Amino acid sequence: MNTTKTLRLGPLPKTESTKITFSCPISLKAELDRYAALHAQAYGDAVDAVTLIPYMLDAFMAGDRGFRRRQAKNEKATPA
Secondary structure, eight states, rough: OOTTOOOSSOOOOOOOOOOOOOOOOOOHHHHHHHHHHHHHHHHOOOOOOHHHHHHHHHHHHHHHHHHHHHHHHHHHHHHH
Protein backbone atom coordinates (compact mmCIF):
# COMPACT_ATOMS: atom_id res chain seq x y z
CA MET A 1 0.00 0.00 0.00
CA ASN A 2 1.43 3.37 -1.03
CA THR A 3 0.42 5.67 1.85
CA THR A 4 2.61 8.58 0.73
CA LYS A 5 -0.09 10.03 -1.49
CA THR A 6 -3.02 9.04 0.71
CA LEU A 7 -2.11 10.84 3.94
CA ARG A 8 -3.28 14.42 4.22
CA LEU A 9 -0.50 15.26 6.65
CA GLY A 10 2.85 15.37 4.90
CA PRO A 11 6.38 15.28 6.32
CA LEU A 12 6.72 17.29 9.51
CA PRO A 13 8.75 20.51 9.56
CA LYS A 14 11.04 21.42 12.45
CA THR A 15 9.40 24.17 14.51
CA GLU A 16 9.56 25.83 17.90
CA SER A 17 6.81 24.62 20.21
CA THR A 18 5.07 25.02 23.54
CA LYS A 19 3.45 22.33 25.65
CA ILE A 20 -0.29 21.98 26.29
CA THR A 21 -2.26 19.07 27.74
CA PHE A 22 -5.68 17.82 26.66
CA SER A 23 -7.90 14.80 27.23
CA CYS A 24 -9.45 12.70 24.50
CA PRO A 25 -11.49 9.51 24.26
CA ILE A 26 -9.53 6.25 24.25
CA SER A 27 -10.90 5.50 20.78
CA LEU A 28 -9.44 8.76 19.43
CA LYS A 29 -6.05 8.01 20.99
CA ALA A 30 -6.09 4.61 19.26
CA GLU A 31 -6.88 6.26 15.92
CA LEU A 32 -4.09 8.80 16.45
CA ASP A 33 -1.66 5.97 17.19
CA ARG A 34 -2.72 4.17 14.00
CA TYR A 35 -2.27 7.37 12.00
CA ALA A 36 1.19 7.88 13.53
CA ALA A 37 2.17 4.35 12.50
CA LEU A 38 1.01 4.98 8.92
CA HIS A 39 2.80 8.33 8.86
CA ALA A 40 6.03 6.69 9.99
CA GLN A 41 5.62 4.03 7.32
CA ALA A 42 4.96 6.63 4.63
CA TYR A 43 7.74 9.09 5.50
CA GLY A 44 10.33 6.95 7.28
CA ASP A 45 10.45 8.99 10.50
CA ALA A 46 8.96 7.35 13.58
CA VAL A 47 6.67 9.85 15.31
CA ASP A 48 4.08 9.43 18.01
CA ALA A 49 0.55 10.78 18.12
CA VAL A 50 1.57 13.61 20.47
CA THR A 51 3.99 14.90 17.83
CA LEU A 52 1.36 14.75 15.09
CA ILE A 53 -1.50 16.46 16.93
CA PRO A 54 -0.28 20.09 16.49
CA TYR A 55 0.19 19.56 12.76
CA MET A 56 -3.23 17.94 12.45
CA LEU A 57 -4.83 20.87 14.27
CA ASP A 58 -2.93 23.34 12.09
CA ALA A 59 -4.12 21.56 8.93
CA PHE A 60 -7.68 21.49 10.26
CA MET A 61 -7.67 25.21 11.03
CA ALA A 62 -6.06 26.08 7.70
CA GLY A 63 -8.85 24.21 5.94
CA ASP A 64 -11.68 25.80 7.93
CA ARG A 65 -13.03 28.43 5.55
CA GLY A 66 -15.39 29.94 8.11
CA PHE A 67 -12.53 30.48 10.53
CA ARG A 68 -10.37 32.06 7.82
CA ARG A 69 -13.20 34.38 6.71
CA ARG A 70 -13.83 35.57 10.26
CA GLN A 71 -10.13 35.99 10.89
CA ALA A 72 -9.76 38.11 7.73
CA LYS A 73 -12.85 40.14 8.67
CA ASN A 74 -11.44 40.82 12.17
CA GLU A 75 -8.07 41.87 10.73
CA LYS A 76 -9.78 44.37 8.41
CA ALA A 77 -11.78 45.81 11.30
CA THR A 78 -8.71 46.27 13.49
CA PRO A 79 -6.77 49.42 12.60
CA ALA A 80 -3.03 48.94 12.19
